[in-house]
Amino acid sequence: MSAIDPVHLAGLVRRGDLRGLARALTVVENGGPEASVLMHKLYDPSPASRSVGLTGPPGAGKSSLADVLIAHWKSRGRRPGVIAVDPSSPFSGGAILGDRLRMQRHACDPDVFIRSMGSRGHIGGLASSTAQAAEVLAAGGFDPVLIETVGVGQGEIEVVSVADLTVLVLVPGLGDDVQMMKAGIMEIGDLIVLNKADRPGMDQLETVVRASLEFVREGRPVPQVVKCSVATGEGLEDLFSKLDDLLSSGRDFEAVRRGRVRENLLRVAAEQGTRFALELLERSYGIEKAVDMVLAGETTPYEIGERIAALSGRAPV
Ligand SMILES: Nc1nc2c(ncn2[C@@H]2O[C@H](COP(=O)(O)OP(=O)(O)OP(=O)(O)O)[C@@H](O)[C@H]2O)c(=O)[nH]1
Ligand SMILES: [Mg+2]
Structure with a gap:
């Protein structure tokens, strides 16, 4: 299946195009930045x-x-x-x-x-x-x-x-x-x-x-x-x-809406945070290299965690 612009895909979904809809669901299943763009465009x-x-x-x-x-x-x-x-x-x-x-x-x-x-x-x-x-x-x-x-x-x-x-x-x-x-x-x-x-x-x-x-x-x-x-x-x-x-x-759907939006926000933030942290870990150590270092007694997962946090802009504790 060829790559398709998520903005274009959002348009197809809104028009009720069934093949577009099926493709959009695949984008969602695969996750990543394309899914974010698609969901942003479709958000209601x-x-x-x-x-x-x-x-x-x-x-x-x-x-x-x-x-x-x-x-x-x-x-x-x-x-x-x-x-x-x-x-x-x-x-x-x-x-x-x-x-x-x-x-x-x-x-x-x-x-x-x-x-x-x-x-x-x-x-x-x-x-x-x-x-x-x-x-x-x-x-x-x-x-x-x-x-x-x-x-x-x-x-x-x-x-x-x-x-x-x-x-x-x-x-x-x-x-x-x-x-x-x-x-x-x-x-x-x-x-x-x-x-x-x-x-x-x-x-x-x-x-x-x-x-x-x-x-x-x-x-x-x-x-x-x-x-x-x-x-x-x-x-x-x-x-x-x-x-x-x-x-x-x-x-009372109005009452649950605020809670739903909050949950959605936390979910998206956690997802992006996880992705960002994993990228940092991969770039600064390489996951297998980090495992080697921990096994060799050079550091601990906790120290690495704090370094990753520091690298992402948070002051280390
Ligand atoms: N006797 C009886 N059998 C039923 C009834 N409703 C469903 N079944 C049968 O129960 C079996 C399971 O039905 P499903 O609808 O696949 O159940 P499900 O909860 O979707 O199953 P999973 O998705 O596998 O968890 C099927 O053989 C149905 O025909 C009912 O009211 N009475
Ligand atoms: Mg079933």
Whole structure:
């Protein structure tokens, strides 16, 4: 693929050019100065598009739910986008197949945009590239933008924290994962979807989840709970209406915007700082040379760290 001017690319995205959009997402995944220029050109402090994080344990039915949500939003004249994040994958190849299969019926629809992203050792981490990808889809006119990610660990919480709303998907038979569920329930989830209601064990699951809601810290919104089954269609209308209510008026998006901009700023600063420090380290020592020096007892990583800080303009302590 030939190099393309990020300013030109931003123009293509804004005009809704789908190939331009796909290229823009690749630029975002690769990171670096081109991604910064692109994101700067596309930046919108108050986007009209909303993003929805969709998380939960492996196989909970996140992609199946994404599929029915896409169909629902399409029927309302909206143009939904999906970013399926696979943190375990070093590249996006593996993720594409499964998720595309699940959402296959929408794959050729110009009013639906589905993209899988793996972590490629992006310097700002997966949260950063995911946030940027969601912004690119929003700038391209897609709304809402779903961000699907596996699990409810710390890393995934970070990934979904870039979304306006988060949906936690749980299923019967999680057994010993109750602790994990509690962490997820307390930290994320504007909406908790109890999927696979056609399976045994739904009552126990609901009891555990409702009990966990008591641990939600004061001042934080208590998530709503919906029971459904993608397999039978039961409860899906309820899910759609609850989620659409949250998306339209049920959430104070103004209040979260300042926090989001602050997070974005810190993320970008940390990313640039890391890049700058690594360049300094490479230029002034060479990383392997520095390792040799530490092993030879000539210096320590801490002393090198301070020298790097001094070189970058900060007075050494
Ligand atoms: N019985 C039953 N099976 C379901 C339901 N929803 C999804 N499944 C099935 O569960 C399996 C996993 O569904 P996915 O949608 O791929 O789940 P996922 O959470 O996206 O999975 P990962 O992305 O791999 O973590 C598939 O075989 C689905 O057909 C449901 O409501 N009931
Ligand atoms: Mg999936």
